[in-house]
Amino acid sequence: MVKIRLFHLYPEHLNLYGDRGNMLALCRRAEWRNIAIEIVSIKPGESINFSSCDLLFMGGGQDSDQKLIVEDLKKRRDELKIAAENGMVIFSVCGSYQLLGNYYVAVGGEKLAGLGIIDLYTEAGSRRLIGNAVIDCPLWQPPRTLAGFENHAGKTYLGPSVQPLGTVLTGFGNNGSDKTEGAVHNNVIGTYLHGSLLPKNPWLTDYLLEKALSYRGTPVKLASLDDSLEQRAHDSAIVLARSRRHKRLSTRA
Amino acid sequence: MIANSLRKFKGGLKNRLFKIRSLPAVWIGKLLIILTRILGRGGTTLPGRAARLIDPRLSSHLAEYLQEGIITVTGTNGKTTTASLIGAIFEKHGLHCIRNRSGSNMIWGIASTLIEKATWFASLHGDCAVMEVDEGAFPGVVGEIKPRGTVITNIFRDQLDRYGELDHIRESISRGLQVQPENGFEVINADDPTLVTLEAAEGKKRWTFGLEIDTPADNFLNTGCDLKMCPRCASNLNYSRLYYAHLGHYYCPECDFKRPQPDVTITKRIINPDGSSLLSITFADQSIEFSFILPGIYNLYNALAAFTTALAAGIPPSITGEALEKAAPSFGRMEQFTLNGIKIIMALIKNPVGANQVLRTLLSEKENLGLLLAINDKIADGTDVSWLWDVDFEQIAAAQNRLAYVAVSGLRAWDMAVRLKYAGLDSSRIPVEEDTARALSTAIQNISPDSTLLILPSYTAMLEMRRHLNKMGLGRPYWED
Numbered sequence: 138m139v140k141i142r143l144f145h146l147y148p149e150h151l152n153l154y155g156d157r158g159n160m161l162a163l164c165r166r167a168e169w170r171n172i173a174i175e176i177v178s179i180k181p182g183e184s185i186n187f188s189s190c191d192l193l194f195m196g197g198g199q200d201s202d203q204k205l206i207v208e209d210l211k212k213r214r215d216e217l218k219i220a221a222e223n224g225m226v227i228f229s230v231c232g233s234y235q236l237l238g239n240y241y242v243a244v245g246g247e248k249l250a251g252l253g254i255i256d257l258y259t260e261a262g263s264r265r266l267i268g269n270a271v272i273d274c275p276l277w278q279p280p281r282t283l284a285g286f287e288n289h290a291g292k293t294y295l296g297p298s299v300q301p302l303g304t305v306l307t308g309f310g311n312n313g314s315d316k317t318e319g320a321v322h323n324n325v326i327g328t329y330l331h332g333s334l335l336p337k338n339p340w341l342t343d344y345l346l347e348k349a350l351s352y353r354g355t356p357v358k359l360a361s362l363d364d365s366l367e368q369r370a371h372d373s374a375i376v377l378a379r380s381r382r383h384k385r386l387s388t389r390a
Numbered sequence: 391m392i393a394n395s396l397r398k399f400k401g402g403l404k405n406r407l408f409k410i411r412s413l414p415a416v417w418i419g420k421l422l423i424i425l426t427r428i429l430g431r432g433g434t435t436l437p438g439r440a441a442r443l444i445d446p447r448l449s450s451h452l453a454e455y456l457q458e459g460i461i462t463v464t465g466t467n468g469k470t471t472t473a474s475l476i477g478a479i480f481e482k483h484g485l486h487c488i489r490n491r492s493g494s495n496m497i498w499g500i501a502s503t504l505i506e507k508a509t510w511f512a513s514l515h516g517d518c519a520v521m522e523v524d525e526g527a528f529p530g531v532v533g534e535i536k537p538r539g540t541v542i543t544n545i546f547r548d549q550l551d552r553y554g555e556l557d558h559i560r561e562s563i564s565r566g567l568q569v570q571p572e573n574g575f576e577v578i579n580a581d582d583p584t585l586v587t588l589e590a591a592e593g594k595k596r597w598t599f600g601l602e603i604d605t606p607a608d609n610f611l612n613t614g615c616d617l618k619m620c621p622r623c624a625s626n627l628n629y630s631r632l633y634y635a636h637l638g639h640y641y642c643p644e645c646d647f648k649r650p651q652p653d654v655t656i657t658k659r660i661i662n663p664d665g666s667s668l669l670s671i672t673f674a675d676q677s678i679e680f681s682f683i684l685p686g687i688y689n690l691y692n693a694l695a696a697f698t699t700a701l702a703a704g705i706p707p708s709i710t711g712e713a714l715e716k717a718a719p720s721f722g723r724m725e726q727f728t729l730n731g732i733k734i735i736m737a738l739i740k741n742p743v744g745a746n747q748v749l750r751t752l753l754s755e756k757e758n759l760g761l762l763l764a765i766n767d768k769i770a771d772g773t774d775v776s777w778l779w780d781v782d783f784e785q786i787a788a789a790q791n792r793l794a795y796v797a798v799s800g801l802r803a804w805d806m807a808v809r810l811k812y813a814g815l816d817s818s819r820i821p822v823e824e825d826t827a828r829a830l831s832t833a834i835q836n837i838s839p840d841s842t843l844l845i846l847p848s849y850t851a852m853l854e855m856r857r858h859l860n861k862m863g864l865g866r867p868y869w870e871d
Binding site: 149152153154155156157158161162165199267268269286288331332333336337366367369370372373374377381 | 555556557626767773774775776777778779780801802803804805807808809811812817822824
C-alpha cells in the first residue's frame with residue numbers, strides 16, 4: 138500500500154487558524170484513495186528525522202508560542218534546509234510561513250533571523266490585514282483560484298527568484314501592495330491563507346499529496362473524487378469575498 | 391472668596407451643561423430605539439452610538455443613579471448566562487436590576503441599554519445593573535460605568551478576526567481590572583490558569599471559584615485549540631482533574647505555579663433523572679444545596695460565578711440558592727420551544743470550546759435527534775469561519791445512529807457542510823439551504839414528531855432563527871423579554 142508520512146510540526150503550539158482543517162483535508166483525501174497516512178506529531182525538543190518525512194505541515198501560532206518554537210526549530214535548520222532542497226514537501230501557513238523566510242523585522246526594528254528556506258523577509262506592520270481573500274494560482278494551467286481568509290500584521294516581501302503562490306484577486310496578500318500572495322520554492326509552499334485553506338481548495342490538497350508521493354518515489358495519479366461540495370464552498374467563499382468591503386482593521390494590541 | 395464662588399458657579403454650570411447635553415442625548419437615543427423597533431429590529435448599537443456623539447459622558451452620568459452599583463461580566467464564554475443568573479439573584483433579593491442583552495455588550499450597546507431604561511429627564515430608576523461586557527470593550531466600559539463588581543468567566547480562543555490572540559484578550563481584561571474603582575471586588579475563575587495570573591489590584595477584594603467534583607471523561611479532548619502551558623515558566627501544565635479545554639486542577643511540574651484553592655467551590659453534583667442536578671456549594675466552612683436545571687459542566691461554572699458574585703455583594707446564600715433553583719436558560723442558550731409536539735432546543739455556538747461543550751451536552755440526550763446548524767460570517771459572528779475546523783463535529787458522526795436528520799444553513803452553509811463531510815458524515819444526506827427561514831421550515835417538516843430538533847446557530851443566525859420562531863408564535867421578540 139502506498140504511504141505518505143505526514144509530519145505535523147508542533148501541533149500544540151502551531152494551530153491558530155483552524156489548522157486542524159488542513160490536516161484533516163490531507164488525511165481524508167489520502168484515505169479516500171486508499172493511500173495510508175502516517176501522522177508524526179513533533180513536539181518541541183524532540184529529535185526529528187526529516188529523511189523519513191514526505192510532507193511537513195506547519196501551522197500558525199500565537200506570537201508567544203512562535204518565539205518559543207523558533208529557538209527549537211533553528212537547531213534543525215540545516216537538516217530542514219537539505220530536505221527542502223531535495224524536494225521534501227512543506228506546507229506552511231501564516232506564522233510558520235514567515236518563519237521560513239530570511240528574517241522578520243519586529244516593531245522596534247529588531248531583526249529576528251528566520252530559517253532561510255525561502256528567499257523572503259517580513260516586516261511588522263502597524264495594522265492587521267484581515268479579511269476574505271481570493272488568489273489566482275499558477276500551479277495549474279490554466280490557473281485555478283484559491284479562496285481563504287487572511288489575518289496578519291506582518292508584511293512579507295519575496296526575493297527576486299521566488300514565485301508567489303498566486304496573484305491577489307481580492308484581499309491583501311503578502312503585503313497589501315504588490316498583489317502577490319504566498320510563496321513557492323521547490324515543493325515548499327507558504328501562504329497567509331487559512332479558512333481552513335485545504336478543505337475548500339481540494340486541488341491544492343491533491344497537489345501536495347501528489348508531490349509528496351513523487352518525492353517518496355511512488356508517483357501516483359490520484360483518483361478523482363466527488364468534490365462538488367468542496368467546489369460549492371469554494372465558489373460561495375469567492376462570492377462572499379467579493380461582496381464584502383475590505384477594511385484594514387487596526388490591531389487591538 | 392470670589393474665586394471660590396466663581397469655581398462653584400463654574401462647577402454648577404458644568405453640571406447643568408452635562409444635563410443640557412444628556413437630555414437631548416437621551417431623547418435622540420430613545421427615539422432611535424422606538425424607530426428601530428418599528429422597523430422590526432431590536433436596535434442595540436445605533437441609539438447608544440448617536441447619543442454618545444451628543445453626550446460622551448452619558449453612560450457615566452446615568453450609572454451614577456444606581457445606588458447598589460453595577461456588576462460587569464466578561465470573558466469568552468458564559469457571559470450571558472452568568473449575567474442572567476446574577477440578575478435573577480439580585481431581583482430575588484428585592485433589588486430592581488437593569489440588564490443588557492448579549493447583542494448590546496459593547497460600549498454603545500451598554501449606552502443603549504441605559505438610555506432605554508432612563509426616564510425622559512435623563513435620570514435612571516433602579517437599584518443596580520448587571521452588564522455583560524465584550525472582552526475587547528471591557529477597559530472602556532469599566533472606565534465609564536465604574537462597576538462595583540467584575541466577573542471574569544474564562545478566556546478561550548474566540549473570533550480571532552475581532553479579538554486577536556489570547557494574549558490580547560487577557561491584556562484587555564487586565565487593563566479593565568486596573569481601572570475598576572479600588573473599593574470594588576473582582577470574581578475570577580480559579581480553574582482557568584490564564585486568569586489567576588491577572589495582577590490583583592491593590593486594595594480590591596478578589597474572590598475565586600472552581601469545581602471540586604469528578605466528571606465523566608471527555609472522549610473528545612483532542613481539540614488542541616487551547617494551550618495548557620504554565621503562564622510563569624512556559625512548561626506544559628499537568629492536570630489532576632481536567633474539566634474541559636484548559637479548565638481544571640492544574641499544576642506546573644517545573645515551578646510552583648498551581649491552581650489556588652478557590653473561595654467558593656461546587657463539591658457535589660448528583661444528576662437527577664430529569665436531567666437537573668443537585669448541587670452542593672461550599673464556601674468558608676459553610677455549604678448549601680439546591681437543584682439546578684441548566685445542563686452541562688459549563689453551566690456549573692456559570693452558577694458558581696453567579697453564586698460567588700452574590701456572596702461578594704453581601705446577598706444571603708439562601709436567597710441565592712432559591713434564585714438559582716428557578717434559573718431558566720437565557721437568550722439563545724439552550725432555549726426550548728415546542729411546535730406541534732416537536733421539541734426544539736436552540737443553543738448558540740460561537741467558538742470551539744463553547745461549541746464542543748454544547749455538542750457534548752446536547753448529544754448526550756437520550757431521545758432521537760434532528761440537527762440544524764446555521765453558520766453566518768457577519769461581524770458579530772466572526773468573519774473568519776476557520777473556527778469550525780477546531781470544533782469536534784466528529785461528535786456528531788459518533789452519534790449518527792440517533793441523528794435521523796442533519797442539515798446546514800446560513801451564509802457559510804457550504805463551509806459547514808464540508809466540515810461535516812470531513813468529520814465523517816455522509817454528505818450526500820445533508821441538505822444545504824443558505825436561507826435560514828427555509829432551512830428551519832424544512833427541518834420542522836422532515837423531523838419525526840417524537841424527536842428533538844437541535845438548532846445550533848452562530849450569533850446572527852440565532853437572531854434570524856428567533857425571528858422565524860417568533861413568526862411561528864414561539865418565544866417573544868427579545869426586547870420584550
